[in-house]
Amino acid sequence: MTVFRRPGAAVVTLLFLVTGAAFLTQVVPYRQILDSQRQVSSARAELAALEEDNEVLAADIAALETDEEVEKLAREKLGYVQPGETAYVVLGPPEEETRPQSQTDDLVIPEERTWVDMLWDFVTGADLDS
Numbered sequence: 001m002t003v004f005r006r007p008g009a010a011v012v013t014l015l016f017l018v019t020g021a022a023f024l025t026q027v028v029p030y031r032q033i034l035d036s037q038r039q040v041s042s043a044r045a046e047l048a049a050l051e052e053d054n055e056v057l058a059a060d061i062a063a064l065e066t067d068e069e070v071e072k073l074a075r076e077k078l079g080y081v082q083p084g085e086t087a088y089v090v091l092g093p094p095e096e097e098t099r100p101q102s103q104t105d106d107l108v109i110p111e112e113r114t115w116v117d118m119l120w121d122f123v124t125g126a127d128l129d130s
Contacts, residue, residue: 027123034125 063069074080081087121127 031122031125031128035128038125038128 064073079087079089118127
């Protein structure tokens with residue numbers, strides 16, 4: 001029969017192992033729940049944007065069924081004029097040439113982060129945002 005010299009050390013070690021195992025088994029599901037919530041909110045935002053686009057397109061379709069809108073589009077897009085009208089084209093000033101940006105403008109310097117910050121982001125799921 002083996003007798004522990006320090007039963008308190010064995011109990012503390014076992015307590016740390018059980019606490020660590022409980023922590024690890026809870027982090028992964030928690031991260032999955034956070035990721036699922038982000039996906040749901042992202043899908044809802046996309047759905048709202050698509051529904052808004054559908055409303056705009058439905059209004060465009062309804063407008064195209066009127067003669068006034070068809071005439072307006074023919075004048076704007078195709079340059080049609082009624083008999084007896086004179087068409088004028090007004091040109092804007094020439095655009096200046098834009099200088100290309102240097103390569104250093106696009107350089108992004110990553111911020112310095114400690115391992116504690118990275119661990120906290122992992123636990124809270126903040127690292128899933130990027």
